[in-house]
Each structure stands twice: as structure tokens, then as C-alpha cells.
Amino acid sequence: MPANELIRSSASAMAAKLAAxxxxxxxxTQAHLDRITEVDGGARGVHAFLHVNTEExxxxxxxxxxxxxxxEKLHELAGVxxxxxxxxxxxxxxxxxxxxxxxxxxxxxxxxxxxxxxAAGMPLLGKTNLDEFAMGSSTEHSAYxxxxxPWDLDRIPGGSGGGSAAAVAAFEAPLALGxxxxxxxxxxxAVTGTxxxxxxxxxxxRYGAIAMASSLDQIGPVSRTxxxxxLLQEVIxxxxxLDSTSLTDPSTGLVAAARLxxxxxxKIGVIKELHGEGFQTGVENRFNDSLELLRSAxxxxxxxxxxxxxxxxxxxxxxxxxxASSNLAKxxxxxxxxxxxxxEGPLTIERVMGATRAAGFGDxxxxxxxxxxxxxxxxxxxxxxxxxxxxxxxxxxxxxxxxAQVDVLISPTSPVTxxxxxxxxxxxxxxxxxxxxxxxxxxxxxxxxxxxGGLADEDGLPVGIQLLAPAREDSRLYRVGAVLESLxxxxxxxxxxxxxPSLSQSVLETVGTAAKEAN
Amino acid sequence: xxxxxxxxxxxxxxxAHIEMSDDELGRMASELAVIVNSIKSxxxxxxxxxxxxSHPIPLTNVMRDDVVGHVLTVEEALSGAPDASDGRFKVPAxxxxx
Numbered sequence: 001m002p003a004n005e006l007i008r009s010s011a012s013a014m015a016a017k018l019a020a021x022x023x024x025x026x027x028x029t030q031a032h033l034d035r036i037t038e039v040d041g042g043a044r045g046v047h048a049f050l051h052v053n054t055e056e057x058x059x060x061x062x063x064x065x066x067x068x069x070x071x072e073k074l075h076e077l078a079g080v081x082x083x084x085x086x087x088x089x090x091x092x093x094x095x096x097x098x099x100x101x102x103x104x105x106x107x108x109x110x111x112x113x114x115x116x117x118x119a120a121g122m123p124l125l126g127k128t129n130l131d132e133f134a135m136g137s138s139t140e141h142s143a144y145x146x147x148x149x150p151w152d153l154d155r156i157p158g159g160s161g162g163g164s165a166a167a168v169a170a171f172e173a174p175l176a177l178g179x180x181x182x183x184x185x186x187x188x189x190a191v192t193g194t195x196x197x198x199x200x201x202x203x204x205x206r207y208g209a210i211a212m213a214s215s216l217d218q219i220g221p222v223s224r225t226x227x228x229x230x231l232l233q234e235v236i237x238x239x240x241x242l243d244s245t246s247l248t249d250p251s252t253g254l255v256a257a258a259r260l261x262x263x264x265x266x267k268i269g270v271i272k273e274l275h276g277e278g279f280q281t282g283v284e285n286r287f288n289d290s291l292e293l294l295r296s297a298x299x300x301x302x303x304x305x306x307x308x309x310x311x312x313x314x315x316x317x318x319x320x321x322x323x324a325s326s327n328l329a330k331x332x333x334x335x336x337x338x339x340x341x342x343x344e345g346p347l348t349i350e351r352v353m354g355a356t357r358a359a360g361f362g363d364x365x366x367x368x369x370x371x372x373x374x375x376x377x378x379x380x381x382x383x384x385x386x387x388x389x390x391x392x393x394x395x396x397x398x399x400x401x402x403x404a405q406v407d408v409l410i411s412p413t414s415p416v417t418x419x420x421x422x423x424x425x426x427x428x429x430x431x432x433x434x435x436x437x438x439x440x441x442x443x444x445x446x447x448x449x450x451x452x453g454g455l456a457d458e459d460g461l462p463v464g465i466q467l468l469a470p471a472r473e474d475s476r477l478y479r480v481g482a483v484l485e486s487l488x489x490x491x492x493x494x495x496x497x498x499x500x501p502s503l504s505q506s507v508l509e510t511v512g513t514a515a516k517e518a519n
Numbered sequence: 520x521x522x523x524x525x526x527x528x529x530x531x532x533x534x535a536h537i538e539m540s541d542d543e544l545g546r547m548a549s550e551l552a553v554i555v556n557s558i559k560s561x562x563x564x565x566x567x568x569x570x571x572x573s574h575p576i577p578l579t580n581v582m583r584d585d586v587v588g589h590v591l592t593v594e595e596a597l598s599g600a601p602d603a604s605d606g607r608f609k610v611p612a613x614x615x616x617x
Contacts, residue, residue, distance in 0.1 A: 308564065335599070371551060444575055
């Protein structure tokens with residue numbers, strides 16, 4: 001099979017080819033590294049990667065091949081390469097969180113999820129771009145420049161995990177890891193036509209994920225198919241004594257759920273508050289198509305109301321910055337990362353800290369730290385942080401009432417398709433509104449999955465469909481998601497990414513020329 | 520609730536140890552005013568009878584056995600530090616010399 005066809009396969013198809021010895025892990029890894037070289041670099045490249053881990057990835061692949069040749073029993077995904085969001089620490093590669101304050105920093109330890117990838121024999125292709133410290137919805141807040149959406153290189157790939165989503169959409173990697181605090185896995189999935197899952201809070205260890213908001217953060221899979229995400233979540237999930245919030249539930253049954261293939265008799269609830277007004281027409285149309293398909297497959301579609309979801313965004317923008325301001329206090333210019341000396345005056349620790357954080361953090365990070373410091377300050381604590389925590393209870397009650405009536409909930413993942421780079425960068429509030437449909441799941445700790453629902457009529461860009469399930473019922477997402485995916489693909493005649501423009505070097509150059517002429 | 524203004528941002532920036540120029544303080548104050556205005560409805564959402572939730576999944580604290588686990592070596596712990604000496608982090612002066 002030619003390399004350009006090979007890299008378009010699903011991860012599970014790649015795993016089958018490896019097991020059948022139709023392709024070697026070295027060939028498969030090299031094909032992805034070649035693709036990265038072809039489409040990621042240059043002024044008009046996708047720029048999904050902040051670091052490419054060529055040597056180690058090929059060495060791991062060669063080791064897998066040798067072990068397979070020796071007849072060793074390997075993990076199903078052994079030899080299938082993966083990209084890692086640069087918020088997750090890795091030995092042997094820099095971890096920057098896309099911030100200047102951690103430029104070139106080498107972690108002395110691996111995150112638990114990274115250890116698990118290594119144990120499964122999965123070559124790490126490199127570290128993917130993100131909004132600085134995962135704060136943003138467009139990847140434009142990266143200190144190392146934005147990632148471009150493979151569907152249209154002038155548009156955002158979503159955020160914060162735009163790098164992971166774009167890498168998978170551009171066939172630079174079959175799988176990636178993301179982190180989701182308010183939608184950072186799901187919203188990029190929606191706008192790039194890929195799949196992403198935020199597992200139940202605690203289902204995947206957070207040890208080694210650089211914390212933004214500890215009560216909301218969750219690591220999860222990014223892929224092109226629902227089954228591939230299920231396979232990856234089974235690799236990275238499960239209890240970890242190094243994360244005190246880690247659940248003791250085993251990470252099993254997800255792949256089986258994705259392979260079940262029916263939704264007959266399931267009750268699926270449409271959240272009244274999460275569609276309609278404020279949602280783009282093309283998004284709404286594709287959402288309705290998906291409802292119709294699920295109904296035709298024997299699911300019962302009912303409307304449910306979650307009246308307190310209207311307060312979710314406000315509560316999120318109090319809780320998240322509060323926790324972030326506290327978590328980011330550790331970047332003090334003493335233990336790791338940047339140290340900047342003040343240009344004048346005495347060199348005291350306080351002034352060095354102030355200069356270091358001024359030089360090392362970008363605008364959005366500063367905004368959130370100041371907002372969090374404000375929400376936690378004496379006199380405002382009860383009105384802001386305390387109230388937001390109460391809203392969290394109300395959101396949980398809304399979910400509980402909804403899940404008493406239905407098995408899963410459904411909504412569009414993002415109210416809009418991918419917008420133009422630069423369009424919302426100077427308007428923080430309009431940027432925050434991108435996460436209106438994804439935030440409630442983080443506040444309540446429930447799992448959520450996004451899968452492609454088709455292309456919007458008005459702009460031909462991908463629309464995401466979000467499924468939500470009760471806490472610890474991640475398997476329901478995979479069951480319904482896989483069925484909806486197969487019904488949609490039957491309509492399209494293949495995966496949605498078959499409709500994306502090809503990103504050969506000549507296209508990258510042509511687009512670049514056209515843009516120059518337009519300027 | 521009091522609106523967020525320039526002086527307040529200056530105070531918060533000091534608490535958060537982020538040096539800010541006059542321009543930055545002004546810009547930050549106007550941006551934060553818009554954000555705070557849009558989220559203040561949260562304080563009216565829930566009555567006194569609603570308990571606060573700090574954590575999405577109810578958990579109890581856990582203890583591990585009191586044995587030494589895998590820990591970083593001194594070299595590993597200091598490997599990312601901007602300055603170190605004698606196996607310790609080296610910190611700038613704590614107090615200003617008078």
C-alpha cells in the first residue's frame with residue numbers, strides 16, 4: 001500500500017496491518033514523519049507540531065518490529081504512532097505548554113499516560129501545539145505561532161488542542177492525546193472534522209498534565225474514528241495512585257461498546273438550551289440530520305431542559321481562572337523555566353518573579369491570572385467563587401434530572417464552524433462563547449464525545465456533534481457515537497476527511513501565493 | 520459589586536507577581552470589566568440553600584502506605600532550575616538591602 005494511502009487509514013486498520021505483518025512499525029512511523037515534513041513546516045504549513053521526535057519514534061518502532069518478529073505478544077496498538085499535546089510532560093522531549101516561560105524545558109519525569117503509551121509500544125511522534133497553558137479556543141494564544149486548520153489554512157483549528165486535532169485531520173498522526181478543561185479536546189475536534197473524547201473526570205490520570213484548573217482538567221483521546229478513541233482510552237485510562245482524584249474503575253468495555261453497532265430502544269435527549277439561537281444555521285441543519293439518522297436507527301429522541309446551563313459559562317470563567325491563578329503560581333523563576341531579571345532597581349526575589357512572569361506569560365494567561373486573583377480576593381470570594389461553586393451544583397442537578405429521563409444527551413459541539421485566524425483574537429468574550437456547549441460537562445465531571453456531523457451548507461466546513469453521558473458511563477458515548485458515525489459515513493460514501501482539500505506541498509505553496517496576491 | 524478598574528488591576532497584578540506597564544494596566548482593566556460584567560449574573564443564580572460543589576465526583580481523601588516511593592534525584596529536580604548551587608535551588612535576595 002502506498003504511504004499516502006496508509007496514513008489515511010484508521011488506527012485500528014493500521015494495527016491490523018501491523019499484526020498481519022503487511023507493514024512494519026518503522027515503515028508506518030516513517031510515513032507519518034514524512035507527512036509531517038511535507039505539510040507541517042513553512043510559513044503556510046499546518047504547524048501542528050512544536051517538536052518532532054524523529055529519532056526516538058523510529059527507535060521505538062524498530063524495537064516493536066524486532067519484538068514482533070521474535071513472536072512476542074504485543075499490545076494491539078503496538079507500533080501505531082501517536083502525537084502528544086505539549087501540555088503533557090515527556091522525558092526526552094521538551095515540554096513547553098506553548099509558553100515562553102517553559103521554552104526548552106525538559107521534564108525529569110513522564111506523565112502517567114505517556115508511560116502507558118510507552119508500555120503499549122506506541123512511538124511518540126512529537127509534541128503538539130496549543131493555546132498557552134491550554135487557555136484559548138483557537139490555538140492563536142500559542143507563544144510559538146498558531147496552528148492552521150487543514151480544511152482551510154486561513155482558519156483556526158480550534159483550541160486549546162488545535163495542534164492535536166489538526167495533526168490527526170492532516171494525517172500527520174492517526175492518534176493524539178489532548179486535554180479538556182472546558183472543551184479543549186471537543187471543540188477542536190468539531191472544527192477539524194475529527195473525533196475527540198473528554199472522559200469522565202478521574203477516568204484518566206492527570207499526573208503529568210500541567211494543571212490549568214485541577215477540578216476541570218481531563219486528558220483524553222483524539223482520533224479520526226470513534227473506535228480509535230475507544231482503543232486509546234482503554235490504553236490511557238484506569239486508576240493511578242499518583243493522581244488522588246483518579247477513579248478506581250477499570251478502563252474496559254469501551255471498545256466493545258464501539259463495536260456493538262446498535263442504538264435500538266435507547267433514549268437520546270436533545271438539550272433545549274444548547275441549540276437554536278446563537279448557533280450557526282449550517283451547524284443546526286447538520287445537527288438535525290444526525291437526530292433523524294439516530295431516530296431511523298431505532299433510538300427515541302426526546303427534548304430535555306437544563307435550565308441552569310445559561311449560568312455555566314459565567315461559573316466556568318470564575319472557577320477556571322481561580323484555579324489557574326493558583327496553579328500557575330509555581331512559575332516563579334526559581335525551580336524551572338525562565339528567569340528574567342528586572343532592568344533596574346534591586347534584584348529581590350519578588351521583583352525577579354514579577355519580571356519573569358511579565359516576560360514569560362502571554363496576554364490571555366495574564367488576563368486569567370488577574371481574573372482568578374480578583375475572584376478569590378477578600379470581599380469578592382463569596383459573591384464570585386462561592387456562587388460559581390453553587391452553580392456547579394445546579395448544573396449537576398440539571399444533568400441528574402436529564403439522565404433520569406434519557407440514556408445520553410446530544411447537542412452541537414461548537415455553535416459555529418472554524419472562524420478566520422485573527423477574527424476573535426482581540427475580543428476575549430466572543431472567544432469564550434465558543435465553549436458554551438462543552439463547558440457544562442467539565443463543571444459536572446461527565447464524559448463527552450464529539451464526532452463529525454457533516455459540513456455546514458454556508459461555508460463547507462466541518463460541524464461537530466456532541467454526545468454526553470452520565471459520569472462513569474463513557475461506554476454509552478462510544479456505543480451511540482460509533483452507530484451515528486457509520487450511518488453518516490454511509491451517506492457520505494466514506495470518512496468526512498475524504499472531502500477535505502489535499503495538503504500536498506504544491507497546494508500549500510499555491511495557497512501561499514494566492515494569499516500574498518490577495519494582500 | 521464594584522466594577523474592576525485600573526487601580527484594582529494594578530493591585531491584583533502585584534498580588535499575582537506580574538509586572539505591568541501603564542498601557543497594559545489600562546488595556547487589562549477595560550477587557551476585564553467586560554468579562555466581569557458578563558459573568559456577574561452567577562452571583563444571582565443560586566440561593567442560600569444550594570450547597571457548593573468543589574469537585575465534580577464526590578471523593579474522600581486517600582492515604583498511601585508510608586514507604587519511600589520513586590522520587591526524583593537531586594540532579595533531576597534541579598535539572599530545569601535557572602540557578603542552582605550545592606544541590607539546592609539558588610534564589611535571589613529575599614529582602615532588599617537597606
